[in-house]
Each structure stands twice: as structure tokens, then as C-alpha cells.
Amino acid sequence: MPSDAKAGRSASLPTTPSAEVRKRWLDLFELSYATRRVTQQAIEPGVYAIVVPPACQEGGGSESLKADMLIAMRQVPAMANAVRLALDKIDEFDIPVEAEARQWLGRYGRDLASGRARATAFIDLAYLEAALLDRLWTCEVIVDFQRPLSFFQRGALLDYTNVLEAVMAMVFAGRSLTDTAGLLAREILARLQLYANCFLQFTLLYGECRWRIDRDTFVMEVPGTTFSLSLQYWELRGGEDKAARVREAWRARIETLLAEAAPYLGGGFPKSHAA
Structure with missing residues (x-):
């Protein structure tokens, strides 16, 4: 819980x-x-x-x-x-x-x-859990501390971290519990913000589609059709370069889906969708 x-x-x-x-x-x-x-x-x-x-x-x-x-x-x-x-x-x-x-x-x-x-x-x-709670509660992040994977939720967005790997790295690097908690909290908050920014970007680029968040997935639905696309936003993890590549791959998938859906919508989609 x-x-x-x-x-x-x-x-x-x-x-x-x-x-x-x-x-x-x-x-x-x-x-x-x-x-x-x-x-x-x-x-x-x-x-x-x-x-x-x-x-x-x-x-x-x-x-x-x-x-x-x-x-x-x-x-x-x-x-x-x-x-x-x-x-x-x-x-x-x-x-x-x-x-x-x-x-x-x-x-x-x-x-x-x-x-x-x-x-x-x-x-x-338990000490690491307490330190993470102390840092993340004021940022409106709900902490579900488990082992090996702990989950962190803000709004509809969800992130995770492997706490066993985190304490291994802590011990091997001679890092303290409080500094480890600070490092993890910064990483978690940065990823949650990355997910939020990406969701906003795609809902603006493809505003004629319906968007929602289903746990770890962005779901895009083409109105008036059965066409939909699921984008697993944890794929964005791994640094800005990887996130940029993932976003480009997603845009290619979306454009392909919209091209397939266009014949079922009469006039198709406005050209602005291919921004």
C-alpha cells in the first residue's frame, strides 16, 4: 500500500x-x-x-x-x-x-x-523510505515503497525505481542514505516532469485526437474510428538523447496511424497534424 x-x-x-x-x-x-x-x-x-x-x-x-x-x-x-x-x-x-x-x-x-x-x-x-517520503510528499508524489521496485505517482503519471539497485550503488560508492534519497528524489521528479511535458507536447501536436493516460501508457484514439495507439512512456527513461529518439519514433508511428485512418474520415486530418 x-x-x-x-x-x-x-x-x-x-x-x-x-x-x-x-x-x-x-x-x-x-x-x-x-x-x-x-x-x-x-x-x-x-x-x-x-x-x-x-x-x-x-x-x-x-x-x-x-x-x-x-x-x-x-x-x-x-x-x-x-x-x-x-x-x-x-x-x-x-x-x-x-x-x-x-x-x-x-x-x-x-x-x-x-x-x-x-x-x-x-x-x-525503512530509513530510505522515510527519506524519500520526506522529500517527495511536498511535491505531491504518492510513494508506494516496495522491493525491488518502488512506484511513485503524481496525478495520473507513474514512475518507478529499483531500490535494491539503488542501495547497492549507495554502498559501493560510499554514499549516505540521505544523499541517496536526495539523488533518487531528483531523478524521480525529473522523469515525472519529462512524462508530463511529453504528454502535453503530443496532445498539442495532435489535438484532434483523444488522449488519456492509462497507468504507464499514453493512449491516443482517433475520433470516429476504431484506430488507437498505445505509447509506453517509460520508454523515455535513459537520458535526454534516448527520450528524443523515442519521441521521434512515436511521431512516426502516429503519422502512420493517421494516414491509415484518414480514408475513414472523409476529408482526413488537417495538415497541421504532421507538425
């Missing part, structure tokens, strides 16, 4: 900046390497981490490592909507992370990539 404003305001909002999150990660790695032990700590409210240094990986004491991991796991706080991520598995996921973002862990990142060290993050998605 969609979340409401009261739920968003009563939940604890994350406020830790990304710079502090990265510092806490680095401090945890440094402590773990120095003590040569499995080490754990809170990175920020809603994020907890466990690091296994190379000394534990290479020591040959598998039973001891299992015991240390069990102890560390018991320290992880209860979470309302938990996700567990392994930083050493970054290359197994098709998650877009900027090259510079991969460098923030320095030699620790190289040890993770080679398998010499391991790190696990536990994220409570």
Missing part, C-alpha cells in the same frame, strides 16, 4: 553526509586490519557493517572465522526492512558506479576486489 505523510514524518530520517559515511568505513577497515580480527560497527543509523581482514582470510582457521562471524552477526541491530550486501561482490552486479567512486576505499577496495578481504553491509530500507 502507498505510504502516507504521517508514516514518513514519524520515521527516523537519515542525516549523515556521505563524507562521514566514507570516513566511518575507512576507520572500520583500519581497525580491522590493525587488530587482525573480524570487526563491526554502525556506519550510520540504518547501516551496519562487518569487515573480515586478510589476516582472518589467510590464517587457515576456518572454524575460528566462523565463530567470529557468528559473534559479529549477533551484533547487527534489528531492522524493519533489511538488505544484506557484500562489498567484495561488486563486480558480480551490473550496477553503474562511477570509476572514481570505486577508488574511495583505496587499498581496502583492492583487497576486496581480489578476495583477500570481505565486507558486508546491512541496510534498513
Whole structure:
């Protein structure tokens, strides 16, 4: 069910900046390497981490490592909507992370990539949900927070984001929950505005047709005929260049449909329809 404003305001909002999150990660790695032990700590409210240094990986004491991991796991706080991520598995996921973002862990990142060290993050998605609600409610966006896909509705328009991919990118890039929520909110609002602008553009270009929005689809109907066309507006996602190509492809489809419908309408459509 969609979340409401009261739920968003009563939940604890994350406020830790990304710079502090990265510092806490680095401090945890440094402590773990120095003590040569499995080490754990809170990175920020809603994020907890466990690091296994190379000394534990290479020591040959598998039973001891299992015991240390069990102890560390018991320290992880209860979470309302938990996700567990392994930083050493970054290359197994098709998650877009900027090259510079991969460098923030320095030699620790190289040890993770080679398998010499391991790190696990536990994220409570309830904090991300609260932060998104806080940012989007004032913009009249209804939030239906689910996993993996969450949906965002403003008026008749609908958008979505994969929150599991978002938190993966967050952890791998050393980004905080509050900065992740801010980034997601900006992207969601920009896409909703893109959909609205595109719908307005096409209703003006082809004003003699009937237009409506059916969830994720623009529906165009030619009055007096059975001709209609469905345009899936999520195709606009992926950047302005892709959106421009999609709009041009849609116009070509519309012009073709109108040409097919013209014989059934006597005089056909005004030339202005081919704007």
C-alpha cells in the first residue's frame, strides 16, 4: 500500500553526509586490519557493517572465522526492512558506479576486489523510505515503497525505481542514505516532469485526437474510428538523447496511424497534424 505523510514524518530520517559515511568505513577497515580480527560497527543509523581482514582470510582457521562471524552477526541491530550486501561482490552486479567512486576505499577496495578481504553491509530500507517520503510528499508524489521496485505517482503519471539497485550503488560508492534519497528524489521528479511535458507536447501536436493516460501508457484514439495507439512512456527513461529518439519514433508511428485512418474520415486530418 502507498505510504502516507504521517508514516514518513514519524520515521527516523537519515542525516549523515556521505563524507562521514566514507570516513566511518575507512576507520572500520583500519581497525580491522590493525587488530587482525573480524570487526563491526554502525556506519550510520540504518547501516551496519562487518569487515573480515586478510589476516582472518589467510590464517587457515576456518572454524575460528566462523565463530567470529557468528559473534559479529549477533551484533547487527534489528531492522524493519533489511538488505544484506557484500562489498567484495561488486563486480558480480551490473550496477553503474562511477570509476572514481570505486577508488574511495583505496587499498581496502583492492583487497576486496581480489578476495583477500570481505565486507558486508546491512541496510534498513525503512530509513530510505522515510527519506524519500520526506522529500517527495511536498511535491505531491504518492510513494508506494516496495522491493525491488518502488512506484511513485503524481496525478495520473507513474514512475518507478529499483531500490535494491539503488542501495547497492549507495554502498559501493560510499554514499549516505540521505544523499541517496536526495539523488533518487531528483531523478524521480525529473522523469515525472519529462512524462508530463511529453504528454502535453503530443496532445498539442495532435489535438484532434483523444488522449488519456492509462497507468504507464499514453493512449491516443482517433475520433470516429476504431484506430488507437498505445505509447509506453517509460520508454523515455535513459537520458535526454534516448527520450528524443523515442519521441521521434512515436511521431512516426502516429503519422502512420493517421494516414491509415484518414480514408475513414472523409476529408482526413488537417495538415497541421504532421507538425
